[in-house]
Amino acid sequence: MFSWFRRKHKPEPEGFTLTAARAQAPESGAAPAAAAVPEDAEIQLRYLARLFRAAVDADAALREDEAAWLRQRDEELRSRHASLLEQVPRLPSLMPRLLAAINDPGKGNARALAALLETDPVFAANVLGVVNGPALRVRREPIESLEQAVVILGLSGMREVIAAAAISPIVNFNRDRRLDGEAVKGLWSQSLDVAMAMRLAASRTGSAHGFALYLAGLTHASGLMALLRGVGSLTAAVPSGAFLSGLESLSRRYTVAIVRHWGLPEHTAHVLSCRTGARCSHPEAAMLEQAVSLMRACVLAQAGLLDQARLAALRQRLPDYAEGWCQGAAHG
Template sequence: MFKRLLALFTRNDSPASAMPRAGSSTQPPLSIDEDERIQEAFLGLVLGVHSPQDIALNHFEHKSLKRLRSLADSGLGDVQLVPRMPSVLPRLMSYFRDPETTSKELADLIGRDLVSVTEVMRLANSPYYRRSSAARSLEQAVVVLGQRGLRQLAANLLIKPLFTGHKGHFSNLAGPLLWTQSEKTAVLYAAMAHDAGSDEFVAYLAGLVANLGLLVGCRVLDQAFDGQQTPSSREFRQCWQSASRDLAVGVARVWELPDGVGDVLQGLQVETGLPDTCASQQLYAAERLSELHCLHQHGRRELPAPGEFTASSLLQTYYPLMLSEMRRFTG
């Protein structure tokens, strides 16, 4: 647990952090076939159906897609399906952006959540920080962690329960997996933002919430599922993911997250090929590579040497960075 958390909070410059930046003008794609195979295999884990077929939509698939589209058209008003933003998150983001915020003010804000208090104190007193004396107050622990580590920890603690607190066949199957992949995406995308001199926290937040649409999609499947039919068609998978992308953008806007979060999620909504903007290309790469790492951990893919990795040139660019960051993330 601590090794994974520490990987989120401490990132020293290393050879991996000197990776070239991606951009549509300098990184023409070689092939996105492997990118698509990674994505399809990961969705197989999410849905529990590993071999989609080129068949017509069944009744269950039709019903689920119709509900997803109506949810987006209705302004995401169904509180049973669409997660509400953690109430403390807006103030937390505001505090982190205010250079005048004191450690005591941050401690007071976090102190309203006993789980956060426990995790902050435990991490601040872990062997990694090698303090001569233990942090005995929440304010001391805030100082030890620093603002970067604290805000990422806080984002995790606030958003993770959304992925693990819903019951249902597909939510139970996919929730923990989607959360794990979200964490890895956030770590990779924040590392890319660090290298590009962009806002790491906005990138980290975008990575964490990028799967909220898929999470809502799983809740919709739960409501329609009677055990008779499964999401087996390739057409459903494509439509379901596209609708879930729309929902993720909608959730980011309803939550009033920083503009950069909604913009980069919006940029992922392309029918074919790679996204047009550099920021969305980087998030696309972080998603595919984190999916690959999840597949590896589930015994579905091997991790080849960098020179043997065949995918789009965009993914090849960031593959060594993924290997480096995931070693830190998994300990």
């Protein structure tokens, strides 16, 4: 039931990589050159290409059907068409009551919160799945009850778990045959890693918006997940590099629309909107961009699609608050 929380490495099929996906080995006897730091655009293109089964032509221009697909999704977004919201799962109906109980510790306790969660058995099971998943697991032995989870994690920790459990169904959908199922599942693992990185950075920088930044990390790929549900209407079996660039740009705007539809904190929506090309220089938006790029690079490096030396070079240029990001993360 919760298999998509398990992060497994699998070999990439031949021909999957982009034209220059693997770094060339230096000539015999030559002095090793300093590893080049991968640019965000390169990481973005390789990461999105990995979601597709077929090799991606990085240099191909936008095809007619791809342009029409992007244009239609853009029009739906601009008009707030109902089809946009149809691609997004609803948050559980008891979310307001849950967050109210967590945000007012004086009125709640472990037993009361567990009892409230148990009124929705499906959601309760999902919460336990998140608690025992690799990203948020706090001990080796599995946590077997909701009341135990509240006692161990505390109300602050449960707030993060409940948010993750509520949002996670967005990654569950019938995928088109051109998508790589395991790579798509990995979108959620990577989102959890970005969320944890943002929580850590918020703590280190003394931000007053720790939970809002955690939510920004958790939801940053929600637009991409929603858009991937509709790639079946494309006629071309192999996406072009230009299409992937357009998909990334559009998905960032979709994410903001989804976050506002869900009623998440305005600070979360504002930080995410800064990734859409909007005129803002919010330092926490830059923090989010760094976390997303690094976690994507870690996924690529584990799959053999980015040289480890280049990953190390990327990590070295990050600010102090990013120390420890990506360490110990086992991406799917």
